[in-house]
Amino acid sequence: MPAPTALLSRLRLVQEAWRRYRDVPSLERFVELAVGVNSFAEFLRHSQATALCHAAHELEQAVLALFDPGVAHPLPETAMTELARHLAALTAQVEAQVKAAAGRPERRQGLTSGDVPAAAPQDWLIGHASERWCALMEQLAHFGSPLRFLRWDDDLPETGASLLLVDLRSLPLPEWRARLAQLRASQPGSRILCLEVRSDFEELHAALAGGADHCLLEGTPLYVLVERILELRQREEPEAGRVLIVEDSRTAGELIRRTLAENAIACEIVQDPRETLPALRRFNPDLVLMDMYMPGCTGVELSRMIRQHPQFLSVPIVYLSAETNVALQVDAMRLGGDHFLTKPFNPVFLNALVRTQIERYRAMRRTMHHDSLTGLLNHTSGKSTLEVLLANLPAEKTGLSVVMLDIDHFKQVNDRYGHPVGDQVIRSLSWLLRQRLRRSDLLCRYGGEEFLIALPHTTPQQAFTIMDRIREDFARVRHPYRDSFFQTTASGGIAGFPTYETADALIQAADEALYEAKRSGRNRLVLA
Known part of the structure; x- marks a missing residue:
């Protein structure tokens, strides 16, 4: 559920847009209202606020039904009454939810080194x-x-x-x-x-x-x-999307930016097509919105240049243009684009299209960088993320600890109970790690039953305390098998920066400490 303060602030924006439209009932004010309602409905959808989402959806549908060039403003009295009724119902739902959440404990967003997790809401x-x-x-x-x-x-x-x-x-x-x-x-x-x-x-x-x-x-x-x-x-609220707007008209680019900002989408505007590639590298957008016709370069030509770079091969490109020739639109998409919107654009539809394209792009990118069994980073992404963490450490002048964690006698688990049960044991350890560690910590399924963990701002001794508690709790987990249960354990090795300065050195030292833990009897941690 969204925080009560965020819920109320979002509602107030919709109420204020409705008040402005009633004061000056123009098409421009109605567009502002429609975008605000759409933004609030999308916020509730991502927050999994079911009943609130339903009430916001009803208001959104009522607004969009009136979003037509043929509808005069001010709206007929019957339409105004209907919108007011939907907004009042949504307001009552939000206020009831905020009141119900007043005594509910907030979930911790992260743990400092040595902390134990706060009590989870029941x-x-x-x-x-x-x-x-x-x-x-x-x-x-x-x-x-x-x-x-x-x-x-x-x-x-x-x-x-x-x-x-x-x-x-x-x-x-x-x-x-x-x-x-x-x-x-x-x-x-x-x-x-x-x-x-x-x-x-x-x-x-x-x-x-x-x-x-x-x-x-x-x-x-x-x-x-x-x-x-x-x-x-x-489930967490998704990270704000990033859109690169390639538009030679400053006015048109700013209008698009303001429209997308209603849905908390960050934008960067490029007016000169020659600056597009540097902006892509710097801003790392989830989507490119591009004008079709710009001085010295068309959108199709620029899209083909973008697609020559492997790192930008799958970034969605959406054209914005007054071009209505269907044959040209088809060619534009065939030569590098993903979608075509004609100007003047419907701001609500633009927001919906951008969000959908970003979600699909991120889902595809996630399958490339995350392990399908656990949802943690995969081997390659884990190592590269560790290198990024280390690159930022000298400026911060803080430590970092790396842990290699391995499930004991895992081959015996697979042989005795079967590989599906073995997969479930791996999932169980990944769940425990996610629950007990911070969002800023690196969690990676390094291979098989082995996990790579990096704890920024944490000494090896602090990492030992944190991970030993997790090791003990994992040993208590009863894994279901048919009508019974079984238990297993894990061992780990810990190495710290700056004693070991590179990602490879940290991983090797932690791995050697892990094997020492195995040789010493398992179900224990060893410091490198």
């Missing part, structure tokens, strides 16, 4: 029998995501929860449909995850239409339940 599991969910609750507690079990007849706490798990299996469909609707209405700021939903149209439709955000189907394995819940708990 989410709820609502059902009839806690016994059937004991294993799930135990597993989640290991990874810092405890659940509080509530029966359907219990009173829900006033502070609410960010995530609600709902067991509907013991109720007949008409009854659980009504219960789910009541729960959705009473907990507008919570995400609802329905458990044990049958894979048929009627149940899935009833659950999703009744207010569920996600459904986990009947028979879903325990480790999948744990993984999905942890993913929902750890």
